Amino acid sequence: MKKNDYTKAHYSVSVVLTKPIGYVFDHLIDLSQWWPEDFSGENIALDSEFVLSSGGTHFSKNKVIELVPDRKFAWLTTEAIRKTDNYDWTGTKMIFELTPYDEDTLLKFTYDGVVLENESDRLIRICDMTIKDLFCNYIINGKRE
Numbered sequence: 001m002k003k004n005d006y007t008k009a010h011y012s013v014s015v016v017l018t019k020p021i022g023y024v025f026d027h028l029i030d031l032s033q034w035w036p037e038d039f040s041g042e043n044i045a046l047d048s049e050f051v052l053s054s055g056g057t058h059f060s061k062n063k064v065i066e067l068v069p070d071r072k073f074a075w076l077t078t079e080a081i082r083k084t085d086n087y088d089w090t091g092t093k094m095i096f097e098l099t100p101y102d103e104d105t106l107l108k109f110t111y112d113g114v115v116l117e118n119e120s121d122r123l124i125r126i127c128d129m130t131i132k133d134l135f136c137n138y139i140i141n142g143k144r145e
Contacts, residue, residue, distance in 0.1 A: 034138035
């Protein structure tokens with residue numbers, strides 16, 4: 001895969017969650033319970049590293065670069081590969097920002113990195129599914145479905 005097959009991607013999706021901000025934050029950093037890939041590594045803390053992988057088809061090593069309780073959680077992908085086509089999203093940031101919204105919580109997720117030129121729509125679908133479906137379900141039901 002050539003670097004000119006990539007395009008810069010900056011996509012955000014927001015949801016209002018009917019839970020207090022501390023509850024949302026505590027659940028947010030519990031990636032092993034809701035992120036759609038297998039999680040291994042340290043507990044989430046500033047500078048901790050963890051791996052996300054999916055059925056041997058892709059792998060990413062990540063480092064927590066921002067962790068402000070009840071406000072912000074972000075990681076940097078330090079190494080990544082999708083084995084089916086050698087797509088590499090190393091350098092991408094995943095950013096979660098929490099804001100009080102009356103008695104509820106506004107969660108804004110931002111993907112800031114690269115995407116294959118022909119996969120922009122796929123990126124949007126995956127980001128929306130991860131936040132609007134998987135995380136929201138985890139917040140509401142306490143489990144991944």
